[in-house]
Amino acid sequence: MGGSLALALRPHIQHLTLVDHDPSTLENAAPLADTVTTDFAAGVRECDLVILATPVRVILDLLPRLPQARPQGCFVLDMGSTKQAIGAAMNQLPPTFATLGGHPMCGKTQGGFLAADPDLYRGRIFVLCPTEHTTPDLLAIARQLVAWIGGRPILLPAAAHDAIVAATSHLPYLVAANLMGVVAAAAASNPSVYPVSANGLWDSTRLAASDPAMMLDILLTNQTEVVPRLDEAIAGLQQVRQLLTEQDAAALHHWLRQRQQERQTYTESRHALDHLSS
Amino acid sequence: MGGSLALALRPHIQHLTLVDHDPSTLENAAPLADTVTTDFAAGVRECDLVILATPVRVILDLLPRLPQARPQGCFVLDMGSTKQAIGAAMNQLPPTFATLGGHPMCGKTQGGFLAADPDLYRGRIFVLCPTEHTTPDLLAIARQLVAWIGGRPILLPAAAHDAIVAATSHLPYLVAANLMGVVAAAAASNPSVYPVSANGLWDSTRLAASDPAMMLDILLTNQTEVVPRLDEAIAGLQQVRQLLTEQDAAALHHWLRQRQQERQTYTESRHALDHLSS
Incomplete structure (x- = not known):
């Protein structure tokens, strides 16, 4: 997500610093950036806008480190998948930090900079969740940023966002x-199980490939x-089991x-949204 | 499924009769066939090979009508999604009918002849389930048929097939x-639910669009x-609920x-299978 954002924003950003804990990611991303570092404090020292694009729990760890690393304050946006815990942590920052929660409605099950795609955000909803320290300036910057990457901003309270996702x-x-x-479990005792399957199983289990560490943070x-x-979901399966x-x-x-009718309604809603964005 | 099969088989078939209860389907398919009819008995009267490509319950209704419609007997193959009930019904036919169950590992949520695709079966596993009246001649014909449409036949007992699918x-x-x-249910009371969703929900609910009548037959x-x-599945969700x-x-x-590791194993199994077929 962060790599895709960096690719999409690069033409619009004067000075781009990339921070990652993994040196090999930075090596792959180095040609894109003005500065790369594994040191969070060094990376944010002179930033105007910090964008935190990590699993939720890492964002929660990094936010309290900002006042010491960047004493003058700055704009802060995050891309975490849940927004209430992050919003609460943002509200603990000194008021020199203008903060805003963000969550784009897209993703990749495959991580790493080599999987980055500058078009990942194109046409996608980008939820913005104001905090107690969201300023009109930061909101304008965030809207410009979402426009640059081809996304479509919508404002939602953090609680409403979390309930929906x-x-x-x-x-x-x-x-x-x-x-x-x-x-x-069925496949473990029968080698014909996976061969005797079709695209339905493939699509229905795709999300199982998501990064467990990222999903753990989200769920907790x-x-x-x-x-x-x-x-x-459990009650629904019990109901259909009884009918069966x-x-x-x-x-x-x-x-x-x-x-089937609900899926049809959902399909129509999605097509209407795609139509708006094209 | 039947329309796609007819398209894929047409170059290899001398005389093709299409039977459908829906006159508009026959109208769309007429240019492809030598004969079209809504009358099952008329359609099978002179057939060498009858292929039943309808929901399971319709196949179960049609099989007992064969002896009167085609007194001399013929080869019979079906494409139903479950095989035990159909196999049992096939075993009730006079021995002049050589019978074989079939089930290709592909499908379309969209039905009708206009959605037919001659490449639907290409590279796909095509399960063949012998009955008590499967002859070597019919098995050879079925293998040839699967080869013509680009599928990959595997033999399985009907009970093993049904357990796997x-x-x-x-x-x-x-x-x-x-x-x-x-x-x-969440979307019904909140218009932001569908906009604040991504490809994960889309892929995970695709199968809900399947034809309810077809699925009802399969489930029953x-x-x-x-x-x-x-x-x-219920026990698994209860377990993860408790951990959460x-x-x-x-x-x-x-x-x-x-x-995640299981999905990785499944992915590798699928890629190995794709590799075999290419």
């Missing part, structure tokens, strides 16, 4: 990972929103048709 | 449909295999990493 992102991840577990910082969605064991063809058909 | 196809469908239901004829897989509510970071990370 629990349903649209975190639950789908857990459901995909869990499905992968069930099928892998959004537990209160994710658990109720998990409970709904009762061989209740009419009720089962009705349940399946409702889900 | 419960895990690789029917459970993924139910899981996707159920996920769609949970997210649609494979209930004994699907319910245990559903129970495993206990905030057990180490155990949750382990669970997520296992699922």
